[in-house]
Amino acid sequence: QSVLTQPPSVSGAPGQRVTISCTGSSFNIGAGYDVHWYQQLPGTAPKVLIYGNSNRPSGVPDRFSGSKSGTSASLAITGLQAEDEADYFCQSYDSSLSGWVFGGGTKLTVL
């Protein structure tokens, strides 16, 4: 059972917009700790997609955006492309565990 809760799967057609939620608690997201998002393509290491709630590293397309409100955060992907098919993870810090925690991951399928 992950500390941060994500939907197991989402799907969308090419060109559509999808969102992935990440729900935490007053010990992590709700306590003001930043949320970060990772993309993991099959058979590869995760790669940071969004850091500090809404910042994109250089090289990440602006089709990817992040937001945070209260005890939750969201990753939005617009203009879906086949290459976006991957697993997506959120991550934050948890004060009750004194360590970093991840969501269980969301598998994105491009129909």
Added chain:
Amino acid sequence: QVQLVQSGAEVKKPGSSVKVSCKASGGTFSSYGFSWVRQAPGQGLEWMGGIIPIFGTANYAQKFEGRVTITADESSSTAYMELSSLRSEDTAVYYCAGTRDWFDPWGQGTLVTVSS
């Protein structure tokens, strides 16, 4: 930009220990923090612990406290993770990752298989 290269796959017996290395190149090793994150087959990501080489002290996830040891050797720009008392549930890919509040970059991963 720092690049992280990890040691190769390992097969271990239950009850034994494994030590995985993570060599950094292309940046200032001491200015980074390094964490270890594992991923069991078909499962999610799990932070195990981390270290900031310039300070030398490691901190560990409660789940692994007492069973994992994370160290860093500044002279070789290498971080290490040793996990003891291995059981079958420890079969996973182990990643090292540069750490600020987020994890970047990541090593390529090291598969550790625990089997009798």
